[in-house]
Amino acid sequence: MRILVILLLLAVPAAAQEAVHGGPVRALAVSGGALASAGFDQSMIVWDPELGRARAVVRWHAGAVNALAPLPDSILPGGFASAGEDGRIALWPARPGAQPARVLEGHTEPVVALALSPGGARLASAAWDGTARVWHLAGGVVRVLEGHRGNVNGVAFRSDGMVATAGFDGTLRLWPEQGPAVLLAEFGFPLNALAALPDGVLAVGDVRGVLRLVAPDGAVREAQAGARPIVALAASPGGAVLAVASLGGSVTLWEVASLRLRHTLEGPGLPVWSAVFAPDGASLWTGGTDRRVRRWNALTGRPIGPLGGEAAQDIPEGANPHGARVWRACAACHALTGGDSGNMAGPHLHGLFGRRMGSLPGYEYSERLARGDIVWTRETVADLFTRGPDVVTPGTKMPIQTLGNEEDLRALLDFLEAATR
Incomplete structure (x- = not known):
């Protein structure tokens, strides 16, 4: 069953200690000791995860905020990059104000994924204008990556620093420093999510719920992670565990070495759009259509609790x-x-x-x-x-x-x- 979700836009301040998203949580990122979440409500919320309270609620993007990434200390210590439906990428300090410290512009359609390079010198973005872009955070666009047929849905830096992209055209592409892209794999179905793992391995998730691990030589291992589209992937620190989030409403945790299912995290039964591990790997944060940022014990798969205020609405007495x-x-x-x-x-x-x-x-x-x-x-x-x-x-x-x-x-x-x- 498919439900109509009307995503119209507004900008209303929220009390920090009771902050909660007004729409599905589309993206999560960890930087320093802070956690950031962003979503269809145009907002980015920066949390103190230990206290479970928001430090700041920011609305700047003109439309949904689709992607987040941490920023290196050399640029903005403890800061975040955000990207959205408006095609812009904003760089924020650890305690953001009303305006970003810097704006990266060039995409002409929604930006849906961000990735920080090893070492933090470059930021990569993927967008529905059919391109990915690599930005040197010291200033300017390094390169515009063109070659996908249609939306580019995922971007990641491999452990060797090469950029990988995944698209609606079902292809996984690798971009050397010079020359055209290398077609690493073609799967025939749209790819929604991409994550980098150790030793140059890339994880991709598709619309049929298939998870694939692609080695540098193109060898593929795969598992059926669920019956619904995979929309987010998150690797644990060190890359031993991979979290797979789907529109089916659950998150699965997989051991990368054996591709064995470790845990299934049963949430509220609504689509889960985002996931990120805590720096120590012991906790996993997820966000989805229930508007909540939820915390899980990554070792046991048990829920710990949501952040912020209460998201539920009172149902009138006597309603159907x-x-x-x-x-x-x-x-x-x-x-x-x-x-x-x-x-x-x-x-x-x-x-x-x-x-x-x-x-x-x-x-x-x-x-x-x-x-x-x-x-x-x-x-x-x-x-x-x-x-x-x-x-x-x-x-x-x-x-x-x-x-x-x-x-x-x-x-x-x-x-x-x-x-x-």
Whole structure:
């Protein structure tokens, strides 16, 4: 079942000690003693992981923040790089202010992955403009890497310093310092995630849930990590363990040497978009559609607890219980009540039925939604969920997702009618 998630944009301050993302957590990174998370709500939150509290909440990108990477001490000690839907890469100090210390521009479509080189002199980015770029952090673009057919979804520096990229075209490419790319492997299905392991080994995850480890000579070992697309990979310090996150809602931990499944971390059952190990390798952080950053014992696979405030929304008394279950995916981005909805990615749905599309003041709607030529009724909401936003509102930024089960759709509409009054 595919659920429509409406990702509209806003910018509302959140109290640091009670910070929580207003949409799916798309990226995680560790730098110094801090942890950063970023997501579809346009925000980056810098956490003190030991206290479980946020140091800062930053909104600067014009759109979702898709990728994070640590910065070396020689550039910004304890700092982070962030990249997003707006195609820009921002460099932030350990305690960020309202504006980044530096901005790297050149990509023309969303940047979806970042990687720091061994030694920290270079930063690589992958984007949906069909290119990857290598930036020398002392200043300027080192190289634009062109060759993939379509979106470049993953980028990593191999242990020897060479750049690797993975794309929607199903290819894994290696880029020497000079000359064209080397086609290291071609798998026939889109590749969503890429991570570097010791000895020049690369880990890639595809849309069918297949995990592959590719050696420098092209030899491949593979395992079925799940039935849903793999969307994030994270290697432990030293590279002995690999975390694999999927849209299926779970994270699996694999021993790299034997490609043996060590643990399956059962989360809230919603897509997990991001993962990163703590510097000591004892903890794993994950983020996903439930808007939470969760901590796990990487040795036992047991949960330790989430960071920040409470992400759950109160369900009105008497609301359709089946519809409330379907609503869980929508709750990642939308509040049911009006007023200050906190750090949410989308506008609140209070008074939804009878409201004109794109009419709430203070929200940065996409151009299509801002036209306001649809009034939300039970019939128009059902049409949106049935045909999909790309058909009902062509040109919208909404993801192309639908809810095809009639019973689920009817229950959700019953729920919304009661819960948004």
